[in-house]
Amino acid sequence: MPVTDPYAVLGVSRDASADDIKSAYRRLARKFHPDVNPDDPTAEEKFKEVGEAYSILSDPERRQRFDQYGVTDDSGMGGGGGYGPGPGAADFGDLFEAFFGGMGGMGGGQANFSRDGDDLRADVSITLRDVLTGCEKPIKVKRTTPCTHCGGTGGEPGSEIKTCDTCNGQGAVRRIANTFLGSVTTTTTCPTCRGTGKKIEKPCSKCQGKKVTVETADLTVNIPAGVQHGTTLRVSGQGGAGIDGGQPGDLYVVVAVARDARFERDDIHLYAPLDITFAQAAMGDQIEAESLDGTVKISIPRGSQPQAEVRIKGRGLPRLRGGARGDLIYVLRVKVPKDLSQERAELLRKFAELGNERIPEGDGQGGGFLGGLFGKKKK
Ligand SMILES: [Zn+2]
Numbered sequence: 001m002p003v004t005d006p007y008a009v010l011g012v013s014r015d016a017s018a019d020d021i022k023s024a025y026r027r028l029a030r031k032f033h034p035d036v037n038p039d040d041p042t043a044e045e046k047f048k049e050v051g052e053a054y055s056i057l058s059d060p061e062r063r064q065r066f067d068q069y070g071v072t073d074d075s076g077m078g079g080g081g082g083y084g085p086g087p088g089a090a091d092f093g094d095l096f097e098a099f100f101g102g103m104g105g106m107g108g109g110q111a112n113f114s115r116d117g118d119d120l121r122a123d124v125s126i127t128l129r130d131v132l133t134g135c136e137k138p139i140k141v142k143r144t145t146p147c148t149h150c151g152g153t154g155g156e157p158g159s160e161i162k163t164c165d166t167c168n169g170q171g172a173v174r175r176i177a178n179t180f181l182g183s184v185t186t187t188t189t190c191p192t193c194r195g196t197g198k199k200i201e202k203p204c205s206k207c208q209g210k211k212v213t214v215e216t217a218d219l220t221v222n223i224p225a226g227v228q229h230g231t232t233l234r235v236s237g238q239g240g241a242g243i244d245g246g247q248p249g250d251l252y253v254v255v256a257v258a259r260d261a262r263f264e265r266d267d268i269h270l271y272a273p274l275d276i277t278f279a280q281a282a283m284g285d286q287i288e289a290e291s292l293d294g295t296v297k298i299s300i301p302r303g304s305q306p307q308a309e310v311r312i313k314g315r316g317l318p319r320l321r322g323g324a325r326g327d328l329i330y331v332l333r334v335k336v337p338k339d340l341s342q343e344r345a346e347l348l349r350k351f352a353e354l355g356n357e358r359i360p361e362g363d364g365q366g367g368g369f370l371g372g373l374f375g376k377k378k379k
Pocket residue numbers: 147148149150151152153154155204205206207208209210211212
């Protein structure tokens with residue numbers, strides 16, 4: 001619904017100053033804001049009316065036109081198009097200010113259209129040994145950084161930065177669409193200045209007005225002991241640069257733990273195969289074996305069976321949040337000799353005999369079973 005007398009709506013006199021108009025508008029906008037009057041359906045109507053009146057009186061051209069011709073709308077002017085802000089374009093920022101300007105630290109009256117930087121991802125590969133000790137890894141990150149030439153303003157140093165004509169520096173434009181539900185007002189970011197409210201006369205020669213440039217940063221990331229394969233570490237503030245005062249993004253480092261040739265990981269425990277002889281398995285032994293950090297003494301119990309596990313407490317991996325290390329578990333692999341000398345074969349037969357076991361027909365020599373049986377002459 002068109003406003004017929006914006007002065008009456010705002011309750012100001014014809015010769016009211018711009019400041020008077022602004023403060024009257026703020027007072028009324030607060031009073032009639034739909035959020036403040038959820039139960040009063042007329043409040044929203046009043047709120048819109050106040051906004052419309054202010055958009056007329058805050059625009060010197062429109063105010064003058066009203067004073068002169070008594071019209072409040074472009075449509076009455078015929079061919080009067082072409083001037084910057086459409087109806088109501090001016091009031092977004094002021095509305096913002098009306099509600100937030102007095103409370104927060106914004107004060108300046110300009111809505112904040114800063115843009116935060118992008119979050120980025122980097123991948124890093126580490127070894128099991130790194131998981132044990134923690135490590136520092138150098139990584140390269142391609143990211144945006146504030147342009148050093150223009151200091152992030154986007155304008156060539158020394159050139160002027162003006163107020164955007166499209167949105168009058170408000171950073172947003174309001175559109176009124178007529179639908180079957182009535183007119184619907186939407187506020188969108190100004191397409192000309194993309195919300196900054198500023199117009200750069202001469203774009204920065206280095207960043208072409210983008211305010212940021214792309215760099216490849218050499219960073220060092222601290223990887224704590226105990227990380228898992230796939231653990232994601234957040235490095236705060238090391239992502240893309242924020243624009244117009246926005247916060248920088250974060251860097252997410254995804255850790256891959258390379259497979260180890262000797263040790264298999266199960267959470268904080270490590271498994272490793274350990275080859276022993278039949279004699280060691282049968283009689284027991286004290287040996288040394290490599291762990292992830294130095295050698296360990298291992299007691300092979302007498303009568304160990306294949307796949308038996310020997311557990312070394314506290315020689316596995318740490319947890320990410322500290323505490324005792326896991327265990328290192330050796331899985332015994334009993335090696336069976338493949339080629340026996342005659343003497344050893346003789347002893348094994350004797351061994352079987354003494355144990356009341358069946359005496360093998362093979363002799364453990366030459367090309368397999370048949371070869372053993374028929375291919376060689378016994379002495
Ligand atoms: Zn620049």
